[in-house]
Amino acid sequence: MNKLRRFTVSKLAVTVIRVTLRSKSAAQRPSAPLGSRLLTDPDDVFKHNMWDHVQWTEEDKENAKQMIEENSRVQVSLKEQGKFDTEACHYWDKFYEAHQDKFFKDRRWLFLEFPELLPTGAVRQTTSTCYNPAPASSSDPEAGRHQGQNGAATFPGQQASFRILEVGCGVGNSVFPILKNIKGTDSFLYGCDFSQRAIQLIMDHPDYDDSVCHVFVHDLCEEAASFPFPPRSLDVILAVFVLSSIHPERIQGVVNRLSAYLKDGGVFLFRDYGRYDLSQLRFKKGQCLSENFYTRGDGTCAYFFSKEEVHDLFSKAGLEEVQNLEDKRLQVNRRKKVVMRRVWMQSKYRKSSPPS
């Protein structure tokens, strides 16, 4: 039996995809975004391309578990495994060489799900303000690195009152929508990726504007690599489908290091693959590297997070939960009459301010 749940209309009707308005607290769920399209009558399934808040039955979960057990049974040999970690940058560079900026679509949902990216507190540039970043402590090894001789800060974006960093920014599918939004404010955007080719594609884009944006090549797993801004200088860090590409044993270190760059009160925004997402179920035997971590045919990798893991990850980095959602949806191909279960994690974790 093909357990990959590509339901037909009749199968769907029998399975009765139960969709409920989950009574999540306001803290857990944003007001309108996730959850506006609810399937209450299974007969309506092909009326839209996507349905929100799809509840899984015990049988659905069991089937997904079995499929993962099955596709994890044969793992990539230990001899082969190392290259997917040590040569990760090479595989992503090849990816962008092949696809240029044509693979990922602009993340148009960004501001609905992450209104924290909107610089509400930032002022229009006509009333220019000079922002002094929080002083780095003297015990901080980065302290002084970004200071000019007269004590004035000398890093890109130093004048901004609101600073965003996108990690693993790829070819700019979030960078350009954000740039459009922060235009005319005294906000500044940083973007980094370890693929030189991806960064070059951003810099060559006609909408790239280095007066409000600075993109640079940076490997998040490289512990000694520095950033072009001081610790505790960022309001927002955005990670969209990037932590999943990193070896699971390195992810905690990456989040710990990044969190040091958030200001007190700054927020880490995260969206990525969730456990049992269709793309995890579709892996074939022999593509599994370790539990819930797989390599695709092109050498890039994907980890599938559970809600508990995400919570542990950010909590251990000293951040506090604002939101930690499993976004379970039904994606519909109306032409082919198939429906697919998607699971994404969407989380927000804040660096708390010390008590005054």
Ligand SMILES: C[S@@+](CC[C@H](N)C(=O)[O-])C[C@H]1O[C@@H](n2cnc3c(N)ncnc32)[C@H](O)[C@@H]1O
């Ligand atoms: C799935 S793509 C997502 C790109 C972009 N965030 C988006 O949403 O379109 C993952 C990106 O993470 C980058 N990446 C993976 N591991 C990285 C690392 N260790 N350091 C920096 N970038 C990394 C890849 O080069 C790739 O551009």
